[in-house]
Amino acid sequence: MKDCWFPVGAADDIPSAPGRETLLMGEPIRLFRKAGQIQACDAEGRDLPVTVAYDHVWTSLGTPSQPIFAIPEAEEPGRRFVPCGHVRVACSPLRAVENFLDIAHFPFVHTDILGAEPHTEVYRYEVKIREEEDEVWATKVRFYQPQAAKAAEGGQEIEYMYRVPLPTASVLYKTCPSKPEAWDVIAIFVQPLTETTCVAWPWMALYDDTSSQADLVGFQQMIFLQDRAILENQVPALLPLDPGKEIPTRADMTSIAYRRWLKSHDYTYGAQLEAQ
Amino acid sequence: MTDTPRTPSQGTPPQWTPVALSRDLAPATAIPVIAEGTELALWRGRSGRLAAWHDRCPHRGMRLSQGFVRDDMLSCLYHGWRYDLEGQCRKIPAHPELEPNKAICVPAWSVTEATGIIWVSETGSGAPPDTGALAPLRSLTVERSEDALRDHLGDGVVIEFDGLHLLLQGLPQGRCVLHALTGPGLDAAGQRAASHRLEALRTRFEDSEDIA
């Protein structure tokens, strides 16, 4: 997992040298701007790889074998990019991603916004690991939403697709209220500080000409803070990877696939394994 | 200061731990409590019946003490899985038509309520101590361990101190709950005075060099 890319900062908020300290997988690292370039180094001053993508700075304690994942939809003209700041959460970075992949909690955690009783049913959807890209994908996910996004009025059934390109990053595509033939892109980039603390950096790429930036950021912050109250109350804080520790149902197919994918790659920072 | 650690089970098994006063657990509410180091969700159905469970939803680990009670069922706040008083899962909202598997069940402790005090026990053998006609006043947490307080206050289930009758509930990390009872028949002003004495007692315990 060391060789993966991880988000560590907002690209427009990196001070010039000596810069800013933060943690990545328990290791202190430093981010700074020098000669117009964003750079990163570890505690010994060793340079770390850096890439800037989707308004965020990504780095790695190892050697990433691939460039950062692509979000082709984000390149489409006419999209607005909405970085939503960051929030620290006392939970495993993997639990934060798994929560992002979950829709069954909408009626109870995002009540009257992303879901509402009695519309609690999760219909059958499709999940697979796309071998070529090595990503987890869930498609044809449908759920009833009373207020699907800032620009949405009234309830409607919304369609989603979810993908997990990195152990601590996920992108979701959902029906765009103002442009039904397109998808809104909403992502969560998670920085593992330690195995049980993380920083979430929500980010969006939307077609929306009417809402103010503050409205869009506020909407996403509200949603994420509602999730945070759940994430800090899951026991254990680590994500159990062995089946049997927790009981999933058909609605949790994405989560099951995510856990399997993590395990098959030995992406276990923030995970609980049998022996523990 | 004590150098000889005291085992909590020293003395008389079976163990019942006082975890709340009845007055502080209204019908259709759930609260988190800790007994013998185990985190429990203690809740009361609308009918008044009680249950005490491991504070962890079998689905995705959410603390059940954060859940909500409708009728005599506790629902988990995360995905709304609904459990009856026996701890059996009865409904999974994501699959409204599905009869939940019988194996989905939350481990429970024994819980009983007597003279205004709620007690829990892992084994449930025997009965909790009788506090007689004493009237429950209020509970408050002291930043001192049960052992340290007992060194100062003495052993025994109900400890009389400063005109108050105290039940101790040890918590992890050197904290302890005092459940305070008073003699019967105190009026409102008397109860407030007793509460203020209890506050003063806590200050004394926490300020004392002798109770570490």
Added chain:
Amino acid sequence: MKLYDWVLSPDCYKARLLAALTGQSLTTVATDVFPGKDHLTPAFRDMNPRATLPVLVAGDLVLTEVPAILIYLGGDWGGDNATERARQAEWLTFSQRLAGTLGLARRIDMMDAPGDLAQAQRDGTRLLRQLEARLFDRQTLGHAFLTGPAPTLADIACFPDVMLAPDGGVSLAPYAAIRAWSRAIRSLPGFIEMPGIPRLHELSPEPGA
């Protein structure tokens, strides 16, 4: 009336909650405090030199201090005699201390605000104990709220930072009277939630039951 509002701010929530409970409509203007720093723009500072949220604008009146906003929105919730008004003023001041301790702990823990987290948590815990003791006293009189038989500005001013204490790493588990008070407030007709302060789902019916 226009409220410059930030969804994560307990202070803004106080104004929205009081307006909702008293049946007044506010036009909210979302302000991107974080990460956008909208409150530091010259236009915002021109309106409020302290550069804080919320700001309430009603005609020529511009209010930037939370107690003032609550008094303005509160109407007859603010007390009809000097004794009651003074009692509430005590709690309005107390609520500012809550914001400076529990609220600060939350901003440090959640959003990396500068400050001493352990100190803020300790100071906040001291205030929670005071509030708990006071609410127990009120229970002996048969009252659920802080100054009278019904909720007042005192309750609304203190409620948000107390409820959000867990966001700053301060547990509310030890406080039975605070728990009962929070249920009483969340059960009020017209109650609205904020992230971290969910509604009581038990007040809605079980579907299909």
